[in-house]
Amino acid sequence: MKPIKAGLLGLGTVGRGVFNVLRRNQHEITRRAGRGIEIAAIAVRNVHKAHEAIGATVPITTNAAEVIRRDDLDIVVELIGGYEPARTYVLEAIARGKHVVTANKALLAQHGNEIFEAATARGVMVAFEAAVAGGIPIIKALREGLTANRIEWIAGIINGTSNFILSEMRSKGLPFDAVLKEAQRLGYAEADPTFDIEGIDAAHKLTILSSIAFGVPINFDAAYTEGISKLAAQDIKYAEQLGYRIKLLGITKRTAHGIELRVHPTLVPMQRLLANVEGAMNAVLVKGDAVGTTLYYGKGAGAEPTASAVVADLVDVTRMHTADPENHVPHLAFQADAMVEVPWLSIDDTVTSYYFRMRVADQPGVLADITRILADGRISIDALFQREPSEGENQTDIIMLTHDAVERDVNAAIQRIEALPTVLAPIIRIRQEELI
Ligand code: NDP
Ligand code: HSE
Numbered sequence: 360m361k362p363i364k365a366g367l368l369g370l371g372t373v374g375r376g377v378f379n380v381l382r383r384n385q386h387e388i389t390r391r392a393g394r395g396i397e398i399a400a401i402a403v404r405n406v407h408k409a410h411e412a413i414g415a416t417v418p419i420t421t422n423a424a425e426v427i428r429r430d431d432l433d434i435v436v437e438l439i440g441g442y443e444p445a446r447t448y449v450l451e452a453i454a455r456g457k458h459v460v461t462a463n464k465a466l467l468a469q470h471g472n473e474i475f476e477a478a479t480a481r482g483v484m485v486a487f488e489a490a491v492a493g494g495i496p497i498i499k500a501l502r503e504g505l506t507a508n509r510i511e512w513i514a515g516i517i518n519g520t521s522n523f524i525l526s527e528m529r530s531k532g533l534p535f536d537a538v539l540k541e542a543q544r545l546g547y548a549e550a551d552p553t554f555d556i557e558g559i560d561a562a563h564k565l566t567i568l569s570s571i572a573f574g575v576p577i578n579f580d581a582a583y584t585e586g587i588s589k590l591a592a593q594d595i596k597y598a599e600q601l602g603y604r605i606k607l608l609g610i611t612k613r614t615a616h617g618i619e620l621r622v623h624p625t626l627v628p629m630q631r632l633l634a635n636v637e638g639a640m641n642a643v644l645v646k647g648d649a650v651g652t653t654l655y656y657g658k659g660a661g662a663e664p665t666a667s668a669v670v671a672d673l674v675d676v677t678r679m680h681t682a683d684p685e686n687h688v689p690h691l692a693f694q695a696d697a698m699v700e701v702p703w704l705s706i707d708d709t710v711t712s713y714y715f716r717m718r719v720a721d722q723p724g725v726l727a728d729i730t731r732i733l734a735d736g737r738i739s740i741d742a743l744f745q746r747e748p749s750e751g752e753n754q755t756d757i758i759m760l761t762h763d764a765v766e767r768d769v770n771a772a773i774q775r776i777e778a779l780p781t782v783l784a785p786i787i788r789i790r791q792e793e794l795i
Contacts, residue, residue: 493659606634
């Protein structure tokens with residue numbers, strides 16, 4: 360059988376990875392897909408740079424529309440990134456009856472509902488395994504492997520750049536900025552690294568996971584997002600003393616009142632596998648009612664790990680290419696007409712435990728005032744220690760862990776405590792999860 364032909368939009372970190380993996384493993388891939396997969400055209404902005412990267416083996420143009428409009432191509436692989444022109448290209452490819460493979464989580468988190476609706480109406484597939492957790496087949500696992508389960512929650516390290524930064528800061532004592540530069544050099548970081556360090560990239564991915572887990576429309580606006588840029592080295596150290604590691608987690612949970620969707624630095628008990636995921640590695644914990652907790656671990660970024668997922672999608676599309684559209688696996692795991700609307704919970708409604716660091720005057724009665732306010736707010740203390748002040752120092756840090764409390768109550772208590780004249784700086788608050 361003749362190879363299936365694909366057009367590649369973008370030949371950056373991931374595009375080059377896809378090109379190289381397809382070329383290197385062509386024989387094995389053909390044996391699995393049932394026919395060859397050929398990159399027949401490539402669109403980039405800088406043709407010279409692209410030729411330098413892969414030689415002159417494939418036609419390369421700056422005109423993406425020309426690639427999308429070629430009648431002999433069945434698949435368009437979007438690896439440009441960002442919202443526009445990616446959205447326009449993907450929608451045009453769908454309108455022309457082409458299947459789409461993309462690694463673009465930002466695009467799907469913002470415009471996924473529109474894109475999947477268009478694809479379903481046109482009877483084509485949009486595959487996006489690489490959009491979440493790079494090389495880890497988490498979309499496939501959730502959509503197919505765990506399909507018997509009612510999913511209860513997902514918690515994951517789904518941004519390699521921020522995990523790399525946290526790991527290097529903790530283990531080597533390196534400064535934030537230097538580690539971020541290294542992550543950029545290694546190709547992990549997004550074009551705009553704010554997306555990585557402010558939790559936006561993780562929120563994009565979590566939004567997609569949540570939709571697939573619970574059969575609800577994609578709703579990025581419902582995500583609470585807090586990154587690692589304000590995290591202080593001393594909190595990483597204090598957490599360690601208490602037996603915890605700080606990780607940027609994406610958490611989505613089904614509760615009796617609605618769905619939680621939140622990304623924030625989180626204290627994780629050191630003995631959990633998730634706490635020991637280091638460097639740019641990703642890991643996703645999924646709790647299903649039948650299977651219990653399952654863990655997926657691997658490289659979440661980088662050229663070939665991400666290419667592994669893109670090529671897997673290309674093989675899936677090649678295998679299903681001639682199937683009737685009603686036999687395709689639904690994009691978001693649930694049949695399009697079986698998606699439901701549910702309430703999304705605000706971060707104020709979250710119930711979890713907390714780490715506090717309070718800079719206070721070292722004088723009698725300070726702790727009593729603080730614990731009184733916490734008790735008034737129904738916040739129970741689980742552990743507490745006070746840093747021994749240095750000689751001559753008249754202030755200190757109180758470090759505290761709480762039992763579960765409602766975030767709204769915690770906010771009110773923090774406001775009252777910060778108003779005490781003996782509390783000398785804004786309180787540092789980091790959420791904590793036991794993950795069992
Ligand atoms: P890069 O910035 O390395 O590459 C982007 C490519 O797109 C470049 O070849 C660029 O061309 C091309 N491009 C940009 N705009 C246009 C345009 N208007 N028309 C044609 N080509 C264009 O990005 P990555 O490879 O890192 O990322 C690609 C996608 O994969 C993104 O959505 C990203 O979020 C996602 N992703 C990335 C991962 C990673 O580890 N890097 C992991 C998982 C997902 P030129 O070079 O000529 O400017
Ligand atoms: N910038 C992303 C990360 C790339 O660091 O995880 C993978 O999606």
